[in-house]
C-alpha cells in the first residue's frame with residue numbers, strides 16, 4: 001500500500017475515526033424491556049430505566065449542576081428545583097441555559113449537537129415542538145436511529161445489584177432483559193466494597209446469611225450471591241465505583257469482600273473487573289445526583305492489586321485529572337491493567353485531548369480511549385461525535401510525526417488502529433469476536 005502524504009493522513013484518520021463502529025464500554029442505558037416512560041405505542045412505566053427524549057436530555061445531572069449556578073441569583077435552590085415537575089425542570093433549564101444564556105459549556109453544547117443531528121432546531125424558544133417530535137417516536141426506532149447516528153454498535157449497560165427497581169425486574173423475568181445483543185450486561189455492586197455495614201442487611205433480606213465481621217461462612221454467602229447474579233444476568237464484566245479514600249491492602253471488610261469473595265468469583269467465571277475510582281458521593285446532598293464530586297485516588301493501591309492478582313484483568317478509570325499520568329505509567333508495569341475512558345468531569349474535549357495524547361504516547365494502542373457514561377439514549381450522539389473529533393486529531397498528529405520520522409503510514413494501518421481503539425480492545429478484553 002502506498003505511503004500517505006501528510007494531508008492525506010489527516011483525511012484518512014478523520015474518515016476512519018468518524019466511520020468506525022464503537023463498543024461503548026460503560027453506560028447507564030437500557031433496552032425498552034427495562035421499561036420507559038414515553039414514546040409511541042408505549043405502556044408508560046414512570047420507573048422505567050430507559051431514559052430518552054428532550055426532557056431527560058435537559059434534566060441530565062450535569063445540566064442540573066449548571067442551572068443551579070446560573071439561576072442562583074433568581075433564588076433557585078436545589079430544593080426548589082427538585083420540587084418542580086420534570087417538564088417544568090426541563091423548561092427552566094432550557095430557558096436559563098439555552099435561551100437567556102449562551103450554551104457554552106460542554107454539556108450544553110452536547111444538547112445542541114444532539115438536537116441538530118436528530119434534525120431538530122436547537123434555536124427554538126420553547127420545547128413544545130421537540131416534545132411533540134419525541135412523543136411520535138417509538139423507543140425501538142429511536143434506539144436504532146440513535147445508534148446509527150452515533151456510530152455505536154454495542155452499548156454496555158450497568159446492572160446494579162443494589163438498585164431495588166432494577167433488581168425486581170431481573171427477579172421477575174430475566175430473559176427479555178438480556179435478549180438484545182446490542183446491550184450486554186454488567187454486574188455492579190459498589191456497596192459490597194464501599195459500605196459493607198449497609199450491604200449486610202440487604203444481603204440478609206435477599207436470603208444470604210452474612211454477618212458484619214465477615215466470617216468465612218459470610219464470605220461463602222457473598223460468593224453464592226454473586227454467582228447467582230452472574231448466572232441470572234450473564235455479565236460481560238463486574239464493576240464498582242470507589243471513593244478517593246479507597247486503599248489496598250487493608251483489613252477493611254470491603255477490601256476483604258473484594259479479595260476473598262469478588263475476585264475469586266470473577267476468576268471462576270473468567271470475568272474482568274472494572275474499577276471506577278475517585279468519586280466522593282454527595283458532597284452537596286441537596287443537589288442529589290448533581291451533588292457528587294472528585295478527589296485524587298491512590299494509584300499505588302491499584303498497582304498492588306494488579307501485582308497480587310496477576311491473572312485478573314482490571315479495567316480502571318480515574319476521575320481526577322491529576323491521577324492520569326500515574327495510571328498510564330502503572331499500566332506500563334502491569335499488563336493486566338487497562339485504563340479506560342475520560343470519565344464524567346474529564347469528559348471535556350480539552351481534557352480528553354490531553355489524556356488521550358498521553359496514553360497514546362505511553363501505551364500505544366493498548367487502552368480504551370473513551371466510554372460515554374450516557375444516562376439518556378440520545379447523549380450517545382454528542383458524546384461520541386465530540387470524542388471522535390478529539391481522538392482523530394490526536395491520532396492524526398501521531399501518524400504525522402511517525403511519517404516525518406520515516407514510517408510508511410498507510411490506510412490499512414490507520415483502519416486497524418482505529419478499529420482497535422474504538423471497538424476491538426473492548427471486544428478482545430470481553431472475549432467477543434471482533
Ligand code: RAT
Nearest residue numbers: 028158241276343344373375
Ligand atoms: O458519570 C455519571 O453520570 C455519574 O453519575 C455516574 O454514573 C458514574 O459514572 C457511575 O457510574 O457511578
Ligand code: ZN
Nearest residue numbers: 026027028373
Ligand atoms: Zn457511570
